[in-house]
Amino acid sequence: MTQQESPRKLYLEIVKQLRTMIEKDGLKAGDKIPSERELSERLNAGRSSVREALRALELLGLIETRRGEGTFIRDFRGNQLVQLLSTFILQDEKAKKDVIETKYLIEIDCLQTVLDKSDKGQIGRLKQWAIEHTYEDGEFFSRIAEFADNHLIFRIWEILKDYYHSLDLHDYQPTKQQYIDLAEALEKGDFELVLASYRKLRNLSA
Amino acid sequence: MTQQESPRKLYLEIVKQLRTMIEKDGLKAGDKIPSERELSERLNAGRSSVREALRALELLGLIETRRGEGTFIRDFRGNQLVQLLSTFILQDEKAKKDVIETKYLIEIDCLQTVLDKSDKGQIGRLKQWAIEHTYEDGEFFSRIAEFADNHLIFRIWEILKDYYHSLDLHDYQPTKQQYIDLAEALEKGDFELVLASYRKLRNLSA
DNA sequence: AAAGAAAACGTGGTCTGACCACCTGGTAAA
DNA sequence: TTTACCAGGTGGTCAGACCACGTTTTCTTT
The missing domain is CATH 1.20.120.530 (GntR ligand-binding domain-like)
Incomplete structure (x- = not known):
């Protein structure tokens, strides 16, 4: 009962938590966020769910992923x-x-x-x-x-x-x-x- | 070999193909699109990749997913x-x-x-x-x-x-x-x- | 010791298969 | 006819396994 708030889409919940995390840690454009595996562990979710959240944010232009390097916060100016x-x-x-x-x-x-x-x-x-x-x-x-x-x-x-x-x-x-x-x-x-x-x-x- | 066009992100490619499919089949708001498993098969991709594409579209408000029922095209006007x-x-x-x-x-x-x-x-x-x-x-x-x-x-x-x-x-x-x-x-x-x-x-x- | 090459590691990208929760429709029971 | 039930389909999620690509470290070679 503590969470009838958003037990629906896990990936949306993750998006939310990511936002909180970014805010709390004071991350800015260009900064690196934890790896998918680490997020998966920290947020207690499967990696695929984390990825769904990240893909959504990526499509919005809020983050940028670079294979072999990591995921980075972007200067939000949606273009794609x-x-x-x-x-x-x-x-x-x-x-x-x-x-x-x-x-x-x-x-x-x-x-x-x-x-x-x-x-x-x-x-x-x-x-x-x-x-x-x-x-x-x-x-x-x-x-x-x-x-x-x-x-x-x-x-x-x-x-x-x-x-x-x-x-x-x-x-x-x-x-x-x-x-x-x-x-x-x-x-x-x-x-x-x-x-x-x-x-x-x-x-x-x- | 037919498509070195966009070997970048598979999920983006899927988004593209979905768009084409929707257009070709003349699907409109409210219509149902094929299931994730069928798409996965038809597009020759893993289900997780298909899901990443769908999640992105969902966040943009372009589609709506209903558990147990399927995925539907939404009336996209002023999405979230x-x-x-x-x-x-x-x-x-x-x-x-x-x-x-x-x-x-x-x-x-x-x-x-x-x-x-x-x-x-x-x-x-x-x-x-x-x-x-x-x-x-x-x-x-x-x-x-x-x-x-x-x-x-x-x-x-x-x-x-x-x-x-x-x-x-x-x-x-x-x-x-x-x-x-x-x-x-x-x-x-x-x-x-x-x-x-x-x-x-x-x-x-x- | 310095420079370059090779291996090890970390990261995102993708696939597969397995459950679960939920809805729908058909079928059997009342 | 109505109701109850159940099987199949669908999205939701997870775990584990590879692959491709950069970075870092280590180990040669000079």
């Missing part, structure tokens, strides 16, 4: 998972639309947030960077999302970005000037202007 | 991928603030979206419901998120809601009238008014 999902799931037209829409919403949220709490200096540097460098769309908005100083929404945005890219619909390529315009709008602190710039950049109707 | 990722990402304590902030942002996004594409009838019914029933905060916004007709953002919102609740900071309880006000603001189609109502309901400063 996205590819898999895209070929598997995203046939659904509606889901595509949702991804696009949501990405735009989140990006606007980030712009709003940056406007609310970034200082002029930061935005000024962003503008300078926008002027002086060449970059891809992802790079630019990655900065925006970072400046929003909200790690969670940054993560969400990253996932959405990956989904978005996997859709392969780079139909509209913003010009460099449009990025600069957006940065300048941020600098002026006028949200309406920011919104207008963003819509132009994304080629959206009002 | 985000869920899983967040449990890994949200370990950070500092993330609390982010959760709150992000939840608010997403809620406003939903309100905005509802405003953009919901018809008057829907909103009218929402208002009626808001007046005639009692409900919890989650229930109300669950409806909002649904009306936004964006499954993905609904999922994201659900996760944020769960995390929000787990933070245990139900410091402010909106009144019923505030929900009704919000619904009425939606009905009027004035976003500024909606925003003001929302902020009041959430006890936020402008």
Whole structure:
């Protein structure tokens, strides 16, 4: 009765315990986790169950296994998972639309947030960077999302970005000037202007 | 010899073949796929390898396994991928603030979206419901998120809601009238008014 | 003593066969 | 007809055995 919580799928339980273990031991990206055999022993489970958990995490891009060496924690930025999902799931037209829409919403949220709490200096540097460098769309908005100083929404945005890219619909390529315009709008602190710039950049109707 | 293409991870190869098989046989959500033993035979692989592939797909929410019955294709739209990722990402304590902030942002996004594409009838019914029933905060916004007709953002919102609740900071309880006000603001189609109502309901400063 | 080659060890990758727990459907008993 | 039961199929798990590949250690050879 102590564990009606999760006596169901052992491998899910192992995933959970792995997470706990990683947290407790303060393991970070690049660190090595115990071998399958040792985990099997420590967690009191069969090696195959441990492997099922590891495979799942691997497919999500959370860990990386190297034959002959071991299993390592990865810098979670799902890329192969996205590819898999895209070929598997995203046939659904509606889901595509949702991804696009949501990405735009989140990006606007980030712009709003940056406007609310970034200082002029930061935005000024962003503008300078926008002027002086060449970059891809992802790079630019990655900065925006970072400046929003909200790690969670940054993560969400990253996932959405990956989904978005996997859709392969780079139909509209913003010009460099449009990025600069957006940065300048941020600098002026006028949200309406920011919104207008963003819509132009994304080629959206009002 | 026929497939040196991907001698890397067998389970990934199996995932691929499963995808092909599903596509070729025209299997849809709810359909049953062959048993692990049969797959093992047909794909010329050990059952454990087949299982590793299935577990990965399960964690992605692409299939569902029922003991004693079999393995079934799932309606993959908004799987638990985000869920899983967040449990890994949200370990950070500092993330609390982010959760709150992000939840608010997403809620406003939903309100905005509802405003953009919901018809008057829907909103009218929402208002009626808001007046005639009692409900919890989650229930109300669950409806909002649904009306936004964006499954993905609904999922994201659900996760944020769960995390929000787990933070245990139900410091402010909106009144019923505030929900009704919000619904009425939606009905009027004035976003500024909606925003003001929302902020009041959430006890936020402008 | 230093450098290189060979063996030993540890690790993930895979397969096999064996149980268990559970569900389903058919059959026998009431 | 209804009920009870049981056999077969299915996923869940485990243990042990190899293999392939890196790393480390050991032992030659120079």
